[in-house]
Amino acid sequence: MSNDTIFGKIARGEIPADIVFEDEHLVAFRDLNPQAPTHVLIIPRKPIASLNDAGSEDAELIGRLFLAAAKVAAQEGFAEDGYRTVINCNADGGQTVYHLHVHLLGGRPLQWPPG
Secondary structure (H helix, E strand, C coil): CCCCCCCHHHHHCCCCCCCCECCCCCCEEEECCCCCCCCEEEEEEECCCCCCCCCHHHHHHHHHHHHHHHHHHHCCCCCCCCCEEEEEHHHCEECCCCCCCCEECCCCCCCCCCC
């Protein structure tokens, strides 16, 4: 997969973003079009187009995405109140940027069902 998406460029530091967490595997930054008081996107530095494109060799990386979500939720102060993590997959799932990412939403009560 090409890493020329906007998220790939953010991961490489070519495009500025409001980064709230990063390490050698991941980057987490605030969404420019937030759907909750706190809306953070967590992306792997490795270019993976969608969840369908992740392989068994990516299992640890997928786990890191969710552990980072929990860490950011605690850092942002809403871990105890609750939050939602979402991965959209392909067009019908609402994915618009084809670089795997987890949405972390929090800071208000969230409704169900979504979408």
